[in-house]
Amino acid sequence: MKVLLIQPPSCDPMTDQIFLFEPLALEYLGAGLKEDGHEVELLDARLEPDVESACRRLQPDLVGLTGFTSHVNIVKGIAARLKALYPELHVVVGGHHATVCPEDFNDSSIDFVVIGEGVFTLRELVRALESEGGIRAIKGLAIPCADGMLFTEPRPYTDLNLLPMPDRSLTARHRQSYFSEWFSPLASVRTSLGCTARCNFCALWGITGGKYLRRDPEAVVEEFKTVAEPNVFFCDDESMCDVKRMDRLADLIAAAGIRKNYFLYGRVDTIVNHPELFAKWAKIGLAQVFVGMEDFSDKRLSAMNKGVTVAQQEQAVRTLDALGIMMYASYMIDPAYSREDFRAMLAHVRRMKHKYATFTVMTPLPGTELHAKRESELLSRKPELYDMLHALFPTTLPLEEFYSEMITLWTKAVPFYRIMPTLARFGPHGMLSRIRMFGRFVDKARKLHLDY
Ligand code: SF4
Numbered sequence: 001m002k003v004l005l006i007q008p009p010s011c012d013p014m015t016d017q018i019f020l021f022e023p024l025a026l027e028y029l030g031a032g033l034k035e036d037g038h039e040v041e042l043l044d045a046r047l048e049p050d051v052e053s054a055c056r057r058l059q060p061d062l063v064g065l066t067g068f069t070s071h072v073n074i075v076k077g078i079a080a081r082l083k084a085l086y087p088e089l090h091v092v093v094g095g096h097h098a099t100v101c102p103e104d105f106n107d108s109s110i111d112f113v114v115i116g117e118g119v120f121t122l123r124e125l126v127r128a129l130e131s132e133g134g135i136r137a138i139k140g141l142a143i144p145c146a147d148g149m150l151f152t153e154p155r156p157y158t159d160l161n162l163l164p165m166p167d168r169s170l171t172a173r174h175r176q177s178y179f180s181e182w183f184s185p186l187a188s189v190r191t192s193l194g195c196t197a198r199c200n201f202c203a204l205w206g207i208t209g210g211k212y213l214r215r216d217p218e219a220v221v222e223e224f225k226t227v228a229e230p231n232v233f234f235c236d237d238e239s240m241c242d243v244k245r246m247d248r249l250a251d252l253i254a255a256a257g258i259r260k261n262y263f264l265y266g267r268v269d270t271i272v273n274h275p276e277l278f279a280k281w282a283k284i285g286l287a288q289v290f291v292g293m294e295d296f297s298d299k300r301l302s303a304m305n306k307g308v309t310v311a312q313q314e315q316a317v318r319t320l321d322a323l324g325i326m327m328y329a330s331y332m333i334d335p336a337y338s339r340e341d342f343r344a345m346l347a348h349v350r351r352m353k354h355k356y357a358t359f360t361v362m363t364p365l366p367g368t369e370l371h372a373k374r375e376s377e378l379l380s381r382k383p384e385l386y387d388m389l390h391a392l393f394p395t396t397l398p399l400e401e402f403y404s405e406m407i408t409l410w411t412k413a414v415p416f417y418r419i420m421p422t423l424a425r426f427g428p429h430g431m432l433s434r435i436r437m438f439g440r441f442v443d444k445a446r447k448l449h450l451d452y
Helices: 013-017 025-034 051-059 069-085 096-100 119-129 168-177 218-225 245-254 266-271 275-284 298-305 310-324 339-352 370-375 400-414 418-425 427-445
Strands: 004-008 038-043 062-065 090-093 111-113 140-142 186-189 231-234 261-265 286-294 328-332 357-361
Touching: 004 025, 004 051, 013 231, 013 427, 025 038, 025 119, 025 168, 038 051, 051 069, 062 069, 062 119, 069 090, 090 119, 090 298, 096 245, 111 418, 140 186, 186 218, 218 245, 245 275, 266 286, 266 310, 266 400, 286 310, 310 328, 310 339, 328 339, 328 400, 339 400, 357 400, 400 427, 418 427
Parallel strands: 004 038, 004 062, 062 090, 090 111, 186 231, 231 261, 261 286, 286 328, 328 357
Antiparallel strands: 111 140
16 A cells, blocks of 8 residues: 655744654654555655645555644644545544544544554554455544544553664655754654653653553664664653663663764653763763753642652752753743742742743643643633643733743743853854744744734
8 A cells, every 4th residue: 555644734833943853653653554565655744845746746545644732723634635635545643632632533534543552553454444344443543423433442552662663764855854952963762652750731641541661772772773863852751760771771872882962851850869870871972851840839840740849950950060961941831820920930940040941831731631620711722722832721911911921931031141052052053043033933922812
């Protein structure tokens, strides 16, 4: 069968200038299908948006689409356009949103929805379509129907060690385009899935039923040997949960003589409790850790079940600083913030002396406890607004003022002199373009209140 896998365009193309990760999930799907002898192409529509031309050229029998919550209407739009052009085409949707809210894809242009890890489900589906039977026996599928979706038996969690190696040849022509900040070109590698923590705003631990699934370090090192890029992003939900595994992985990377720059997710408590692990990783190239700091108050951190304290945050900053590892500090603004809360957040971030910090809006993503508990309070259900920038719970401040306070955080929380060395990593041209882009972003943020 001929299969076209499509990474949809981003909801806001401006984000593609901040980061653009390789479509790793589709590379996994492609690898699985190729093992069965199918012809597979991958279209990264963030870089090549003409989906219709790709379809005309390849004439696929099946198209697979993926997406997060903000992609729901984009995915449905592509499905509708392709189905109108090629009524016989099988249209399959999978990915994060399809997993947490399959019903949102109960659409006449979509034939199948894959729930959860899709490599084996899609292989079995393609096989069944070729042999014209047995679809209802495939685990992990939802089949759109006018009177409600039909669900097959759920698929148990896939052992990550059984997955094929992702097929990066599918993105060969774009490999220089994938990056995040100054990590360019950047490859993504998945070493685990799920998380041991239980933050109430996070959908990731629920997807694996609370399990932390991990690949054997030996297999991860074998994959690293095949990665050409000098920079690697660990696209785990949380990389350092299993300290022993990561310690062993560091040893294996060092023994294999692999030298790359690494960027991964780490929790405040892991950094504080295991500085020796981060010290070991710093030696083999750990350059940046994305740390969910979230808030300035122990009370709020506890309410979101973050499992860390402000005192630990301070220690984590000191630990990474001492090791020369850049902390990508991420804070999450509660729509309930008052003017005083915004002032306190500004003071907190300045006290932390971050070199790099981002601020998103606490978002009730489908699949989270937060969403389940407070769904009735949602200001909007437009998928496009689930971008971590739009407040979806009622704000204490008028919306326009809320965004104006967000702009103050974005522009003032990390003083320019402290961000300067970070910006310098982009080189003179890159630095200028980042400053210009930031200006455009702030202009856009001033109008966010009009999007509802
Ligand atoms: S630590 Fe990160 S990945 Fe783990 S539950 Fe919290 S937000 Fe989710």
